Amino acid sequence: MEAPPVTVMPVTGGTINMMEYLLQGSVLDQALDSLLHRLRGLCDNIEPESFADYELVYLLKGQQGNPFLLRARRSMMHPTAPWHLRYLGQPEVGDKSRHALVRNCVDVATSHSLPEFLNEMGFRLDHEFVAKGHIFRKGALKVVVSKLFRVLVPGNTENTEPLSLSYLVELSVLAPAGQDNVSEEMRNFAEQLKPLVHLEKIDPKRHM
Amino acid sequence: MQQREEKQLEASIDSLISRVAQLKNSLHNFIFKLENEYDRLTWPSVLDNFALLSGQLNTINKLLKNEKTPSLRNQVIIPLLLSQDRDEELAKLTELRVPVFSHEIVPDHLRTKPDPEVEEQEKHLSAEAARIGLDVAQKQIQALNKICSNLLEKLNNPREDRETESAAARQNKPFFNPADTTALVAAVGFGKGLAKCRPPGPVAPGQPGQGPIMAGGPSLQQVAVSGSSNQQAAIGGPVPPQQPGQPGKMPSNIKTNIKSASASMHPYNR
Numbered sequence: 059m060e061a062p063p064v065t066v067m068p069v070t071g072g073t074i075n076m077m078e079y080l081l082q083g084s085v086l087d088q089a090l091d092s093l094l095h096r097l098r099g100l101c102d103n104i105e106p107e108s109f110a111d112y113e114l115v116y117l118l119k120g121q122q123g124n125p126f127l128l129r130a131r132r133s134m135m136h137p138t139a140p141w142h143l144r145y146l147g148q149p150e151v152g153d154k155s156r157h158a159l160v161r162n163c164v165d166v167a168t169s170h171s172l173p174e175f176l177n178e179m180g181f182r183l184d185h186e187f188v189a190k191g192h193i194f195r196k197g198a199l200k201v202v203v204s205k206l207f208r209v210l211v212p213g214n215t216e217n218t219e220p221l222s223l224s225y226l227v228e229l230s231v232l233a234p235a236g237q238d239n240v241s242e243e244m245r246n247f248a249e250q251l252k253p254l255v256h257l258e259k260i261d262p263k264r265h266m
Numbered sequence: 267m268q269q270r271e272e273k274q275l276e277a278s279i280d281s282l283i284s285r286v287a288q289l290k291n292s293l294h295n296f297i298f299k300l301e302n303e304y305d306r307l308t309w310p311s312v313l314d315n316f317a318l319l320s321g322q323l324n325t326i327n328k329l330l331k332n333e334k335t336p337s338l339r340n341q342v343i344i345p346l347l348l349s350q351d352r353d354e355e356l357a358k359l360t361e362l363r364v365p366v367f368s369h370e371i372v373p374d375h376l377r378t379k380p381d382p383e384v385e386e387q388e389k390h391l392s393a394e395a396a397r398i399g400l401d402v403a404q405k406q407i408q409a410l411n412k413i414c415s416n417l418l419e420k421l422n423n424p425r426e427d428r429e430t431e432s433a434a435a436r437q438n439k440p441f442f443n444p445a446d447t448t449a450l451v452a453a454v455g456f457g458k459g460l461a462k463c464r465p466p467g468p469v470a471p472g473q474p475g476q477g478p479i480m481a482g483g484p485s486l487q488q489v490a491v492s493g494s495s496n497q498q499a500a501i502g503g504p505v506p507p508q509q510p511g512q513p514g515k516m517p518s519n520i521k522t523n524i525k526s527a528s529a530s531m532h533p534y535n536r
Contacts, residue, residue, distance in 0.1 A: 084447040086440070093441075115457055127456075185457030206453055208460055221453055221460075224446035254441045260448070262455030 078146065078163035079231045079240050081248055081257040084224040090203070093227070093254050094192065097201055100250055101194040109204075110134040110190040112215050114173065116181035124148075128181060130172050134188070134215060140167040149261060158241040159259040163232060188218050191225060198240075199247055202228045227255050271336055278335040285329060289322045345372050 085093050098106060111131050118126040131142045147162030168175075173183075191204030205225050207218035229248060233240050248257035296315045299307060329335065350368050357365040364371055379385065395403065452458035 082447070082451050083442065084450050085442045086446070089441040185460040185462055187453065187457075187460050206450060210461075212461070222446045222449050224443055224450060226447075226450040226454065256442065256444075256447075260451045262451060
């Protein structure tokens with residue numbers, strides 16, 4: 059997709075182009091405990107962290123077809139922590155044999171004036187949700203088990219309702235472009251989570 | 267004849283003593299392990315210990331059932347001399363568990379009657395067995411044998427069909443729902459199913475989205491400005507206030523027509 063005409067590339071100079079390798083799946087609420095136990099065993103031996111995040115997705119409609127999406131996330135558990143701004147590109151249409159979804163990823167931390175800043179820039183709030191769950195790590199692999207909540211009254215994070223009866227499970231790795239052994243590692247890890255979860259690469263465009 | 271029986275008796279008692287000594291040793295080791303090394307103990311090694319004990323009990327049973335063993339039921343043990351004095355020989359033999367062969371220990375060590383509860387149960391069982399009659403008992407025995415052999419066969423022959431049986435059993439308890447997966451991924455990917463926020467406008471009371479609520483007659487306004495009307499850059503129609511909580515299934519029907527003020531749109535028509 060093309061970036062909007064105001065800038066050429068998101069970040070230039072001094073940063074490597076990081077790609078996010080992603081596998082997604084879901085697990086029903088009643089199977090959550092077994093999944094957490096299994097992840098505790100498989101992943102690094104640190105206390106699993108739970109998180110509660112409020113994510114706002116901003117959209118900039120350009121003249122061309124695809125709008126530009128930015129995701130702003132703040133932690134509800136640590137209100138003074140900086141906001142997190144993330145850009146995710148379109149999935150790379152590489153060879154089909156690659157086991158994970160690969161897309162360009164840019165992450166920055168920002169101050170608390172991010173929503174106003176984005177509004178001034180011309181972005182409009184497209185949708186928002188709350189995600190609560192647990193995060194596990196195994197080396198470079200990151201496993202996030204989260205429950206998505208719909209925000210009923212915009213801006214009010216207290217009044218939420220769950221989106222479905224399942225938890226979303228995401229396995230991701232941030233790595234520079236061109237490392238294909240990463241997806242092998244991810245696939246091996248995903249094998250160990252079967253049959254509780256089937257982690258697979260899900261093309262979001264297919265479900266548009 | 268008498269001698270042969272005596273010899274048999276002696277031999278069987280000797281072997282019994284040695285087997286019981288072995289059992290005692292393994293029990294002793296096991297208890298020691300449980301008491302002192304319990305934090306390092308693994309379940310397979312505990313199972314090994316139990317298996318060892320069970321094996322030894324089995325050999326003792328076989329020994330007792332052996333035809334060479336004379337019927338011990340016919341033998342009677344009579345204490346010939348009881349004394350309150352400490353007997354060193356006895357103490358050494360029994361590892362200081364029985365230092366005195368006195369009136370207190372004789373009823374315990376030389377008893378032949380089983381415990382009252384055990385006696386009750388045995389009586390109960392034999393009454394039951396007598397009650398049901400021979401052929402019913404035979405049928406029950408056959409059924410038990412058949413079940414045991416089925417089980418043994420299943421355990422001994424791993425088969426591929428077992429995979430499908432267990433897979434079918436596991437289907438009853440699915441761990442994930444693929445429809446949920448797609449819904450969640452769509453929600454995270456581009457906000458499907460989440461309320462599309464609208465810019466400040468008339469705020470309709472929020473309703474939790476229950477399935478696709480098609481807004482009846484949305485107040486959409488499509489404003490398209492044709493280029494030949496020589497007007498200034500046209501502005502798109504006002505964004506309709508969509509009800510919050512409505513799943514964003516409706517494609518946005520807003521047609522905005524922002525034309526940059528190029529030469530052809532010059533207000534002063536030259």
